Each structure stands twice: as C-alpha cells, then as structure tokens.
C-alpha cells in the first residue's frame with residue numbers, strides 16, 4: 001500500500017522505554033525497575049491532586065468541559081494573562097503539532113537547535129517542512145540570527161532549558177534576539193523545564209506575560225508532565241497573543257483534554273509548595289551526579305532541568321552502557337541517536353540515584 005510520501009523519512013519517536021516492556025523482555029520484577037528516562041517528577045504530584053481526581057472519578061460518562069474554564073482560570077491566575085491568550089493541548093506536544101499545521105507546509109522552513117527535542121523535526125516533516133539546524137550543541141543566538149537572515153524560516157524553536165542537554169538561554173539575550181525577528185516569523189519558546197531553570201537561576205527565567213506583551217509573533221509552551229508530576233495526564237499549554245491562539249484553536253479537536261486531566265492540572269497549580277519542594281530536592285540530588293561525574297572522570301553538562309547529560313569518554317560507549325543498565329532494570333536515555341556519546345538521566349529520588357551510581361560504577 002502507498003502512504004503519504006511525507007512519512008517516508010520520518011523516524012518514529014523513541015519514547016523512554018516503558019517499565020512494562022522491561023518486565024516482559026528481561027523478566028525483571030516491576031519493583032526492581034527504576035525509570036530515569038523521561039524526566040518525570042520522581043515524587044509524583046501533590047496529594048491534593050490525587051484526592052481531587054479520586055473525588056471526580058465517578059463522573060466519566062459526560063464529555064469533558066470543552067471550555068476548560070477551571071484550568072484556564074488557574075493558568076490565567078498563575079501567569080497573569082487572559083483567557084484569549086491560552087490554549088490547552090494533550091501535552092504541549094499537541095500544541096507543537098497545532099503550531100506546525102498553522103504555520104508551515106511543504107516548502108516551509110523550520111529553524112531549530114542542532115541538538116534539541118526530537119518532536120520539532122517529526123511534526124515539521126508531517127507537513128513537509130524543511131528542518132534547518134544550527135551548528136553548536138548549545139543554543140547560540142548569533143547562529144540562530146545568521147540562519148534566520150539567510151534561510152528565512154517560518155518557525156523558530158528555542159527550547160530553554162534545552163532537552164536533551166539541560167542548558168538554558170540567558171533571558172535578557174533571548175529578549176534582545178526576539179526584538180530582531182520580523183512579525184511574520186513565529187518563535188516558539190518551549191519552557192517545558194522552565195520551573196527548574198527559574199528556581200536555579202533567575203537570569204534564565206522567561207515570563208510568558210512579558211513575551212505576550214512585547215511580541216506579536218512569539219508563543220510560550222509549558223507542560224504539566226515534568227515539574228508538576230503529571231506525565232500520565234497528558235496536559236500542556238501555549239500562551240500567546242489572541243490572533244495566534246485563535247488560529248491554533250481552528251486545529252484543536254474537540255474535547256482534547258480529559259475530565260481527569262483538567263482537574264489534575266487545575267489542582268496541581270494550587271499546590272505550588274509541593275512543586276517547589278520537589279524542585280529543591282532535584283537540585284540537591286543533582287550535586288551527587290556532579291560529584292559522581294568528577295569521580296568517574298566523565299563530563300556533565302551544567303543542567304537547569306531535572307535531568308543530567310553525562311558525556312562519556314572515547315573508550316566508553318553510551319549504547320553499551322544504556323543497554324547494560326537496562327538489563328539490570330535501570331532505564332536511562334541513550335543519546336547516540338542525537339549524535340552524542342552520552343546518556344541522559346532523570347534525577348530521581350535519593351534511593352533511585354544511589355542505585356544508578358552503584359550500577360554505573362560497576363559498568364564503566
């Protein structure tokens with residue numbers, strides 16, 4: 001059978017290996033498996049969220065509230081923006097998909113960082129757009145500007161902090177960069193890990209309200225999958241000017257967010273203390289990864305997120321290490337597919353991290 005030609009050179013997105021598969025493939029008990037592969041919050045979500053979801057679990061017959069009034073009000077309060085500035089997606093992934101369909105088609109160009117979130121490229125290919133990458137591993141805004149001038153992309157993605165490397169763009173430099181971009185080029189600021197960066201270093205903090213007030217061509221993305229501990233609920237959001245949000249709404253399927261997800265995300269925003277505490281634990285545990293890397297003489301990229309990227313030496317191999325860890329029930333992310341001899345490890349609980357150090361020390 002013939003399929004859409006656009007699908008021919010798309011590599012299926014490889015998600016962090018699910019615990020269920022490791023159980024089946026290696027016969028390891030679920031309790032002996034540690035997943036540090038998808039940057040989920042190891043402390044989960046606030047107990048208030050669990051209670052709220054349990055309370056409404058009997059209400060599943062009706063379609064969800066498609067106006068999403070409760071979640072949108074909570075986001076408005078949190079970010080000091082208006083209803084018309086918000087769109088909710090089934091993960092911010094879905095908002096990326098809307099953006100691509102709204103702005104790009106065959107012949108369009110999408111400018112992204114050399115190493116960055118894989119879904120930008122996949123969604124770009126869905127619409128037949130061409131992907132242009134910078135050369136440097138970290139976001140270099142001068143390179144972005146040069147390529148912007150020579151290639152005239154339709155969409156630019158800035159992922160700050162960046163996945164899978166963990167580095168973040170200086171907020172003042174980013175604002176200066178945005179000033180130089182013309183109104184018809186859409187700039188996406190993906191802040192999936194912004195809660196972590198803002199906690200660690202104020203100078204990396206990007207405020208969606210400021211973006212919306214200053215620019216007519218910028219959209220900010222956030223998610224409940226990382227710091228808020230709701231990866232299983234698939235909820236994310238975009239914040240932008242009303243005209244951009246209106247266009248994205250044309251692409252949104254009705255009822256794209258479930259009743260339980262809407263409730264969970266709304267209540268999660270009310271318990272900021274839970275989120276702050278888990279972010280604080282993340283950075284205190286991260287010091288152990290830094291010490292581990294020093295001891296093992298491997299490079300670690302300074303991270304503004306809840307994961308660390310460990311760059312191995314020439315005589316070590318990230319694929320072998322990730323596979324060997326997997327056989328022991330430790331799931332991490334091999335970055336060989338990104339052209340790096342490195343693994344990405346989500347910072348887990350103290351026990352999970354200890355297990356990682358113990359196993360990795362044996363294997364290296």
Ligand SMILES: *Cc1c(COP(=O)(O)O)cnc(C)c1O
Nearest residue numbers: 091092093117163192223225236
């Ligand atoms: C995790 C992640 C997202 C989106 O996650 P969703 O679960 O779809 O909300 C977006 N961008 C980056 C860089 C991420 O790491």
